[in-house]
Amino acid sequence: MKIRKASITHDYESVWSIFSAVVQTGDTYAYPPETTMTEMKTYWFADAMTTFVIEEDGNILGTYIIKPNQPGLGNHIANCGYMVAPRAHGRGIGKKLCEHSIAFARESGYKGIQFNIVVSTNEVALRLWQKSGFRITGITPKGFRHKELGFVDTYVMFREL
Structure with missing residues (x-):
């Protein structure tokens, strides 16, 4: 696999294809399912x-983004989002993307990574x-409208680099 x-x-x-499959579930990302x-x-x-992107034999299995969490005086902290193709779940793709993002953030001079909204029911990601x-x-109490469970809590998560 190559990132x-x-x-x-x-x-x-x-x-x-990955993005639409992930957001349509309405259980992990705040992006509208439509x-x-x-x-x-x-x-x-x-x-x-x-x-x-992470690919294997020319097939994209996952993707992530990295950006400053805030502009100006907050731009030393990165923010990331990760998505794995449903067909590739259980293969350690998320772990590989996370490891890559941590290394990339360090190389880019970030001092930490913050996730602004991790859905509390997303136990695999947690x-x-x-x-x-x-x-x-x-x-954030009831910070996410889960498609099936209704309002659920969300977490802010941080890792210092």
């Missing part, structure tokens, strides 16, 4: 962020982030 910077020209449709392919561009390929050195630093 590389995504090309909007070559990888856009593959990333869209997000269009055009709208995804502003969420996943904006100028202020770097987008990566375990992975905690194993990767992130800790819960805040809770």
Whole structure:
């Protein structure tokens, strides 16, 4: 498997396939389930962020973004988002993307990584982030409208670099 910077020209449709499958579930990301392919561009390929993909034999299995969490005096902390193709779940893709993002953030001069909204019911992600050195630093009660469970808490998670 290889992780590389995504090309909007070559990888856009593959990333869209993953993005749309993930957000349509309505259980892990705040993006609207009906997000269009055009709208995804502003969420996943904006100028202020770097987008990566992980591929195997020419197939994109996952993607992540990294960007400053805040502008100006808060730009020393990174923010990331990760998505794995449903067909690739259980293969350690999320772990590989997280490890890559930590290394990339360090190389880029970030002092930490913050996740602003981790859905409390996303137990797989919570375990992975905690194993990767992130800790819960805040809770937003009922901060997410889960498609099936209704209002659930969200966490802010942080890892110092």
